[in-house]
Amino acid sequence: MAVDTPTYLANCQALVDTRLKQLLPERLDSSLYQAMRYSLFNGGKRIRPALCYATAELFEPATSEATHRSACAVELIHAYSLIHDDLPAMDNDDLRRGKPTCHIVFGEATAILAGDGLQALAFEVLGGHSDDQVPAAISLQLVRLLASAAGPAGMVGGQALDLDAVDRQLDLAALQAMHNAKTGALINASIRMGALAAGATDQTDLNALARFSAAIGLAFQVQDDILDVESSTDALGKRQGADQALNKPTYTSLLGLAGAKARLAELHDCATAALEHFGARATRLTDLGNFIVSRNH
Numbered sequence: 001m002a003v004d005t006p007t008y009l010a011n012c013q014a015l016v017d018t019r020l021k022q023l024l025p026e027r028l029d030s031s032l033y034q035a036m037r038y039s040l041f042n043g044g045k046r047i048r049p050a051l052c053y054a055t056a057e058l059f060e061p062a063t064s065e066a067t068h069r070s071a072c073a074v075e076l077i078h079a080y081s082l083i084h085d086d087l088p089a090m091d092n093d094d095l096r097r098g099k100p101t102c103h104i105v106f107g108e109a110t111a112i113l114a115g116d117g118l119q120a121l122a123f124e125v126l127g128g129h130s131d132d133q134v135p136a137a138i139s140l141q142l143v144r145l146l147a148s149a150a151g152p153a154g155m156v157g158g159q160a161l162d163l164d165a166v167d168r169q170l171d172l173a174a175l176q177a178m179h180n181a182k183t184g185a186l187i188n189a190s191i192r193m194g195a196l197a198a199g200a201t202d203q204t205d206l207n208a209l210a211r212f213s214a215a216i217g218l219a220f221q222v223q224d225d226i227l228d229v230e231s232s233t234d235a236l237g238k239r240q241g242a243d244q245a246l247n248k249p250t251y252t253s254l255l256g257l258a259g260a261k262a263r264l265a266e267l268h269d270c271a272t273a274a275l276e277h278f279g280a281r282a283t284r285l286t287d288l289g290n291f292i293v294s295r296n297h
Contacts, residue, residue: 005287012050015063016071017041023072023121035106035114036121040079043097047292048074048190054284055194055209066134066197069125070142074190076122077150081186083115085159122146142193149189158182162248170249176218183224184217204277211274216289219267223293225250226260268293 003011024037049071056067086093086101087108094104103111126143128134148154158181165178191213195206229252251260271289275282 005291013046016049039102051190052194055191056198059198059200070193070197073122076118080115080118149185154185179221183221187217188213208277215267215271222251222264
């Protein structure tokens with residue numbers, strides 16, 4: 001029986017959290033591990049693992065070990081990135097998902113190390129074991145894919161561009177390039193890793209997923225910019241208007257609120273059209289795309 005998108009997200013969260021808790025058990029109780037658990041289990045929706053699982057479901061009847069590890073790894077990278085984004089040297093945020101940020105609770109030094117620890121753990125998860133059921137060649141490809149998405153050509157590079165853009169007015173092409181890296185790269189990796197872990201090799205299939213991930217990754221950021229204007233601190237779980245306060249370029253500042261909403265609709269249409277290649281098999285991915293563009297936090 002089909003489940004609705006909130007239920008599917010909850011199911012994916014339960015799957016990935018069970019494994020993540022095995023990696024960071026309560027018995028590891030130093031301040032470092034406490035900070036890592038605090039940031040990893042603070043109410044995230046697990047959208048990136050869900051995209052990984054839903055993509056894999058296009059190609060495999062039962063979820064593989066490689067897919068489970070990919071879902072865990074992308075969430076570990078996402079959690080590390082949020083810790084570092086919130087630091088005083090970055091966005092200087094004191095609220096994340098309705099709770100004090102990691103550096104507010106544990107101090108800046110421990111927060112930096114907690115982010116470092118989560119990042120390293122992501123690649124340890126993908127590396128597996130010498131007697132592994134996941135082929136070494138697949139593990140290596142997954143490591144390379146995630147490292148590229150998270151590194152200077154992807155998420156980290158996008159964050160650097162974001163910092164450089166404070167108090168500057170970017171044109172639309174530059175803004176899109178920044179967010180393709182900062183936000184889109186890890187979303188793209190979640191989808192590509194799900195396909196790779198499930199053994200997808202048909203280039204037409206992979207091209208369709210590339211079009212979907214490019215559109216939905218950018219749509220995610222456009223919706224974030226809209227919410228930063230329209231939503232509230234309570235709904236967002238972080239400071240409303242934070243980008244405006246830092247004088248950062250956004251889709252709403254460049255295009256206006258109506259223009260940003262029009263751009264969001266265009267990207268949503270592109271994402272949905274890309275999945276038509278798969279027919280009814282892509283219903284779950286289509287539903288997740290709908291959720292991403294209509295979420296309220």
